[in-house]
Amino acid sequence: xxxxxxxxxxxLLAVVVAFTSCKPxxxxxxxxxxxxxxxxxxxxxxNYQDDYGMHSAWVELFNKSYGSYxxxxxxxxxxxxxxxxxxxxxxxxxxxxxxxxRQHTLFWADGQPNRGTFHVNFTLDPTKESWIGxxxxxxxLLNEVTIPANILAADQSYARAIDGESxxxxxxxxxxxxxxxxxxxxxLDKNVKMEKFQTQDKNGVGMAIxxxxxxxxxLLLLYIIFRTIGKISAWWAMRTASKxxxxxxxxxxxxxxxxxTPGEVFAAIAMAMHEMQEDAHDYEDTVLTIQKVxxxxxxxxxxxxxxxxxxxx
Amino acid sequence: MGxxxxxxxxxxxxxxxxxxxxxxxxxxxxxxxxxxFFIYLAVAKEFEPMLLIPIGFGMLIGxxxxxxxxxxxxxxxEQGSVLNIFYQGVQQGWYPPLIFLGIGAMTDFSALISNPKxxxxxxxxxxxxxxxxxIALALGFDPMQAGAIGIIGGxxxxxxxxxxxxxxxxxxxxxxxxxxxxxxxxxxxQPPIMRLLxxxxxxxxxxxxxxxxxxxxxxxxxIIGLLLTCFLVPSGLPLLGMLFFGNLLKESGVTRxxxxxxxxxxxxxxTILLGVTVGASTQASEFLTLDSILIFGLGALxxxxxxxxxxxxxxxxxxxLSKENKINPLIGNSGVSAVPDSARISQHVGLEYDPTxxxxxxxxxxxxxxxxxxxxxxxxxxxxLL
Numbered sequence: 001x002x003x004x005x006x007x008x009x010x011x012l013l014a015v016v017v018a019f020t021s022c023k024p025x026x027x028x029x030x031x032x033x034x035x036x037x038x039x040x041x042x043x044x045x046x047n048y049q050d051d052y053g054m055h056s057a058w059v060e061l062f063n064k065s066y067g068s069y070x071x072x073x074x075x076x077x078x079x080x081x082x083x084x085x086x087x088x089x090x091x092x093x094x095x096x097x098x099x100x101x102r103q104h105t106l107f108w109a110d111g112q113p114n115r116g117t118f119h120v121n122f123t124l125d126p127t128k129e130s131w132i133g134x135x136x137x138x139x140x141l142l143n144e145v146t147i148p149a150n151i152l153a154a155d156q157s158y159a160r161a162i163d164g165e166s167x168x169x170x171x172x173x174x175x176x177x178x179x180x181x182x183x184x185x186x187x188l189d190k191n192v193k194m195e196k197f198q199t200q201d202k203n204g205v206g207m208a209i210x211x212x213x214x215x216x217x218x219l220l221l222l223y224i225i226f227r228t229i230g231k232i233s234a235w236w237a238m239r240t241a242s243k244x245x246x247x248x249x250x251x252x253x254x255x256x257x258x259x260x261t262p263g264e265v266f267a268a269i270a271m272a273m274h275e276m277q278e279d280a281h282d283y284e285d286t287v288l289t290i291q292k293v294x295x296x297x298x299x300x301x302x303x304x305x306x307x308x309x310x311x312x313x
Numbered sequence: 314m315g316x317x318x319x320x321x322x323x324x325x326x327x328x329x330x331x332x333x334x335x336x337x338x339x340x341x342x343x344x345x346x347x348x349x350f351f352i353y354l355a356v357a358k359e360f361e362p363m364l365l366i367p368i369g370f371g372m373l374i375g376x377x378x379x380x381x382x383x384x385x386x387x388x389x390x391e392q393g394s395v396l397n398i399f400y401q402g403v404q405q406g407w408y409p410p411l412i413f414l415g416i417g418a419m420t421d422f423s424a425l426i427s428n429p430k431x432x433x434x435x436x437x438x439x440x441x442x443x444x445x446x447x448i449a450l451a452l453g454f455d456p457m458q459a460g461a462i463g464i465i466g467g468x469x470x471x472x473x474x475x476x477x478x479x480x481x482x483x484x485x486x487x488x489x490x491x492x493x494x495x496x497x498x499x500x501x502x503q504p505p506i507m508r509l510l511x512x513x514x515x516x517x518x519x520x521x522x523x524x525x526x527x528x529x530x531x532x533x534x535x536i537i538g539l540l541l542t543c544f545l546v547p548s549g550l551p552l553l554g555m556l557f558f559g560n561l562l563k564e565s566g567v568t569r570x571x572x573x574x575x576x577x578x579x580x581x582x583x584t585i586l587l588g589v590t591v592g593a594s595t596q597a598s599e600f601l602t603l604d605s606i607l608i609f610g611l612g613a614l615x616x617x618x619x620x621x622x623x624x625x626x627x628x629x630x631x632x633x634l635s636k637e638n639k640i641n642p643l644i645g646n647s648g649v650s651a652v653p654d655s656a657r658i659s660q661h662v663g664l665e666y667d668p669t670x671x672x673x674x675x676x677x678x679x680x681x682x683x684x685x686x687x688x689x690x691x692x693x694x695x696x697x698l699l
Contacts, residue, residue, distance in 0.1 A: 193698070197456040204450045204459065208443035211693045212436075218545045218689045219436040219682060225537055226429035226530075233527050264522070 033142035034069050037134060038062035038104060039159035040147060041172075041179060042126040047155045048106075048181040050119070056110035057124040059132060060181060063099040064164035072097040073137040076107060076120055080128040088113065088120040102163075104182050126152045155179065162186040331385075336378035340597035348372030348592065354497065361497035361654075364470065367585055368493055371592020389593045400590045403485070406478045408587045409471035410555040415580025416471075416684065417559025418572045420652070422534050424678040427523035430630075431640075431675070435682025437626030438648025439690045441466030441619020445611050446694075452607060457481055460694040462608055465492045466615025467687030468499070468649035474591065475552060476691045480698060486594040487605040491612035493591070496651045502613070503620050503646045503658050510624045511642045515631075516666040518641040520675045528566065535561040542689055548699075549692025556688060616649065623648035623679070644676040650683030 039060040041047060050056055059076070063069040072092040079085040088107075090097060094117040099105045108115075111123040124130055126149070133144035145168070147158050156172035157179045163186060171177040171185075201207055242249060329335055351369030355362035374396070375389055386394040402408035425431055446463035454462060461481035464473045465488060473492035477485040495502065535557035543550050562572040594600075624645035631639050643663045647655040659676035 194456060197698070201456075202450065204443070204447035204456075207456070207460075207697060208440070208447060211443055211690060211697065212440060214546065214693045215439050215686055215689050216433070216436045218542050219432040219686055221541050221545070222538060222685075223429040223432045225541065226426055226432075226534070229530055229533060229537075230426070230429065230524075233530055234524075237527070 033134075034063060034065040034067075035071060035074075035099070035134060036062050036064055036143045036160075036164055037132055037145045038163055039157050039171075039180065039185060040124070040132065040145070041155070041157040041181070042109075042124040042130070042147070042152050043154040043156075045154045047172075047179055050108050050110070050115075052115065054108075054110065056108045058181060059107045059109055059120070059124075060159075061099065061105050061107070061134065062160075062163050063101060063103055063105075066101045068098050068100055070098045071105065071134075074142075075135040075137075075139065077133045077135060078109075078120075078122040078124075078130065080125055080130040086122040088122065091117050104163075104184075106182050126150065157181075159185050331380050331383060333378045336380055338378065338597065340601045341376045341378045343601060344372055344376040344595060344597045347595075348376065351494075351592075360500075361493065363584060364493050364588055365497055367588025368490065368592035371589040372595050373592075374589065375593030375596045389590065389596060390599070396590065396593055399586055400594065402583070402586060403474055403489075403590050403594065404478055404482065406475045406551070408583050409475035410551040411583045412471040412580060412587065413552050413688070414555040414559040415576050415583070416652070417535070417556040417561075418563045418575035419580075420556075420560060420563075420681050420684070421677070422560060422681055423526040423531060424523055424674055425681050426526045426530050426534055428521075428675070428678055431644075431678030432682040432685075433630065434623055434627055434640075434645055434648040434679035435650070435684075435686040436648075438619045438623035438645070438650075438679070438683055439467065439686045440622035441468075441615045441617075441649065442687070442690050442694075444618035444622070445615030448614060449607075449611055452611070454604075454607075457698050458484055460698050461485075461488055462611050463615060464488070464687070464691055464694065465495065465608075465612040466619045466649070467683075467690055468492070468496055468616065468619065468651040468655070469684065469687040470496060471587075472552060472650075472687050472691045474587070476694060479695060483599075484604060484608060486591065486596075486600050487602075487608040488612075489591040490595055491609050494609075495612050495616045496654065499616075499649075499651050499654045500658060502616050503655060504662050506617060506620045507624055507643055507646050507658070507662050510621065510628070513666065515628070515642050516663065517670060518639050519667075519670055520639070520641055520644075520672070521637065523674060523678075528564075531564040532561070535564065538685065542685065542692075546689050546692035546696060548695040549688050552688040552691060553685070556684065619649045620646045641670075641672055641675065644672055644679055647676040647680040648683045648686070650680065650687045652680050652684060653677065655683075656680040 037059060040058070042057050044055040044057055047055060048058065061071065071090050072094065074090045076088040076090060077085050078088075096105070097117060106118065108119045109122055109124045110119055111121060112119050113121040126147075129149040130147045131144065132147075134142045136142055145158075151170060152158055153173060156170055156175070158168060159171050159177075159180070161167040161169050163184055169175075169177065172179040197207070238249070241247075242251070348369045348371075351365045351372065354360045355365035355369060379385060379387060381388065385391075387396070388394060389396040389400050391397055442463040443466075444463075445466045446459045449459035449462045450456065458481040461473075461477040461484055464476045467473065470489065470493050474485065474489050477488040481488070538560075539553060539557040542553050546553075559572070559575050562568045562575055624642050626648070627640050627642040627645035631642070634640065641659075641663065644656075644659045647659050649655050656673055656676035660671065660673040663670050663672035
């Protein structure tokens with residue numbers, strides 16, 4: 001029995017371990033935060049214009065989650081000189097600070113915060129190594145990036161190769177990649193998954209095999225676990241019964257086997273007893289005893305006239 | 314007076330262009346006839362009346378012709394209309410999980426817990442989904458559409474709606490109507506296949522009575538079921554999560570009011586809204602296409618494949634079971650999740666061959682396993698294709 005118990009426990013443990021992810025919960029800085037710095041352009045000569053028609057440097061943020069994210073009350077910090085950090089507080093009360101799921105928002109690094117929520121109080125200098133970080137309202141660092149000095153020419157951006165991913169690259173003039181302000185760094189122009197299915201699994205056999213394997217393994221696991229639980233349950237019931245009656249294992253098994261009468265038998269006995277009791281009653285009196293009770297009305301038999309005191313209202 | 318008369322005539326003329334009579338096409342009348350046929354089936358034949366009455370009447374609602382260019386905001390597909398607001402539950406896929414909550418709260422899984430090997434029949438019957446998927450691909454549907462069509466073979470209306478709303482929203486009306494129609498026709502489709510695939514000896518196999526299941530096991534089932542299935546197929550979470558949650562409400566024994574609401578008023582309200590809006594989504598202009606006819610054909614095939622694979626799997630499984638543990642293959646059909654109709658079919662067909670052999674309790678095992686299996690299969694299709 002002990003061996004069995006040990007086997008069952010080991011199997012359950014193996015199942016639990018099999019279901020446990022080996023991946024760490026937080027993989028570096030990238031997975032911790034929903035809002036990320038996604039692309040930076042330091043020298044804007046002919047690139048994207050702001051609402052004032054000005055070509056200014058910009059910093060793009062990306063909401064990598066599938067829910068909206070509000071950057072109001074967050075801090076955008078910038079430094080290109082050790083010990084000297086400029087902090088921009090993103091104002092509250094502007095509905096545009098709510099970044100939709102998987103979307104971008106752009107902050108203009110023109111040093112003119114009086115131009116609106118999205119104009120920060122610092123400018124960028126490509127000749128110096130620059131650090132930019134975004135902090136939440138509690139001053140907790142959410143994401144940061146350091147742009148090496150002199151790697152960006154005019155109208156070139158330092159961007160993540162794919163939105164939200166960890167690999168950075170230089171884009172724009174002289175490179176094969178485009179600068180992509182307020183839009184995806186990597187555009188999906190085809191449904192890769194679908195194309196794979198259409199080329200590799202034209203007749204659907206692969207899908208049928210793999211999907212049926214998953215469905216079967218899911219229900220097979222349930223079967224194994226509930227078979228085990230059923231056995232444990234039966235063993236537990238026997239143990240409790242043997243303890244209560246003071247019998248040993250063999251005696252209890254014998255007693256339980258005797259009591260293993262199918263439910264139908266009990267149902268039949270119960271029904272027979274019920275019928276017998278009902279029948280006895282039915283044969284006792286087979287005459288209907290409902291009689292009309294006549295109560296002819298007369299003021300003399302009216303209850304109200306038989307009262308000595310009228311009820312108080 | 315002449316000017317006023319012209320005004321009246323013009324006004325009446327304009328009104329005429331707004332009437333249903335002016336805008337009617339033969340397609341509208343065809344759909345209205347189908348709707349009336351559904352109501353007839355429900356009232357006269359009592360085929361799934363809870364579903365066919367709302368769907369049939371929804372078909373009438375959805376096929377009243379009107380001037381679609383007038384921006385009246387009355388049609389199901391016109392944003393902001395009342396019907397469109399009701400339709401959001403179908404389109405965004407939140408009616409099906411609520412239906413599953415109710416199903417969970419009314420389902421007794423003890424037949425399955427007492428004889429867990431019946432779960433495998435529920436898994437085998439899901440082959441109907443993938444058989445139909447392969448045929449749909451051969452007929453030229455793309456993989457996403459084929460997946461949505463295949464799920465009809467799961468014989469589970471809410472699952473079909475949930476999956477098609479994600480994979481092929483444009484085919485959802487045809488898929489939902491097809492799924493519910495064939496669920497209603499289970500008593501017609503399944504018995505001939507069951508008789509064809511079984512021998513007279515197999516049909517009278519007596520199965521061991523299920524053992525009593527303890528309260529602890531019943532409480533553990535939804536918790537373990539959720540953890541196991543959803544860790545494996547997280548994309549099935551909305552359906553499986555709600556199914557097992559509803560079952561825990563029922564089995565915990567301490568949330569009776571919540572369980573009664575879930576399996577009573579809540580599921581009734583959602584069934585009404587779901588049925589009417591699915592029916593109304595069959596607007597002639599969207600519904601009467603060659604694709605819809607193909608989907609109806611594929612739906613029938615998927616039911617046939619599912620029933621066949623369930624029955625054949627039991628026969629195969631019996632090869633490995635001892636004599637006293639053999640399973641009656643007549644319960645193989647109930648692996649499709651049309652609860653409890655397909656289990657009832659097992660019982661009826663079984664009684665034809667042995668009037669004292671009651672299969673209902675045994676058939677409920679694969680039947681509820683089919684509900685889990687089809688939700689898992691939907692999750693797998695979503696994970697693979699989306």
